[in-house]
Amino acid sequence: MTENPMGSYDGSILWPNTGSVYFFSGSQYYKFDIAANTVPGGYPMSTAASWPGLDGAFIHGAAVWPTGGKAYFFDRxxxxxxxxxxxxxxDAYPRPTALNWPGVLGAxxxxxxxxxxxxxxxxVYFFQDDRYYRVDPTTKKVDPGYPMPIKDNWPGLWTTGNNIRGGFVWPQLVEGHQVAYFFHSAFYMRYDIENNKVDDGYPKPITGNWKGL
Structure with missing residues (x-):
């Protein structure tokens, strides 16, 4: 997350009904308080101690699923x-991604x-390297015609070399627009959903813009 011995940003998840985003870095995590615009004192904390069953997981992609009361965490x-x-x-997790998400990452x-x-x-969009998949949240199957190149449909977003390491739609308007944030190592981008492009001036460093990370 920051330039420290823990290493860089690995993944994140916007948690429901809490006003919080959780950021993962190696075996630790941070809670970012949206209203306070900062990480509270006491972080980082151990992922294993606070997220029962995720001990030993190295979190990359993660999201609260739109239906079913579940969140999914992806580890390798x-x-x-x-x-x-x-x-x-x-119970009975982890499971292989390739065997349980039809069409996701099969190529x-x-x-x-x-x-x-x-x-x-x-x-729900899944990103890997320079491609992305559109997934039906009800069936958990990839829509026909996917994967597609990120560069063709996400103007300005990172497109090469394992760049995207997490993202989420921000729950509040920013400068009158609905936006999403995408992260890579020590940097992030703000994506204007209405205008379908990365905002000017990005990427920016996480340090100094996300207080406490």
Whole structure:
């Protein structure tokens, strides 16, 4: 997240009904308080101690699913189903991503998920390297015609070399627009959803713009 011994940003998830975004870095995580616009004192904390069942996981893509009361965390070529109400990983996880998400990442030998972002159109987007997939949240299947190149449909967004490492739609308007944030290592981009492009002046460093990270 910052230039410190823990390393860089690995993944994030916007948590429901809490006003918080959780950022993961190696075996630790931060809670970012949206209203206060900062990380509260006491962070980072151990992921294993605070997220039952995620001990040992190296989080990349993560998202609260639009239906079903679940969050999904992706670790290399596996994923975890997390019961939000029970606050723990479901039994018998992790499971292989390739075997449980029809069509997701099937074209790649490396089944790592870089980012998972529920979008305002009701779909969920999976990103890996320079490609992305549009997934139906009800069936969890990839829509026909995917994957597609990021560069063709996400103007200004990173497109090469495992760049996108997480993202989420911001729950508040920013300068009158609905936006999403995408992250890569120590940098981030702000994406204007209405105008379908990265805002001018990005990428910017996480340090100095996300207080406490």
């Amino acid at each position: 070529d596996n994923y975890y189903s997390y019961d939000i109400a029970a606050n723990k990983v479901d 790649f030998q490396d089944h790592r998920v870089d980012a998972v972002v529920p979008w305002t159109n009701g779909s």
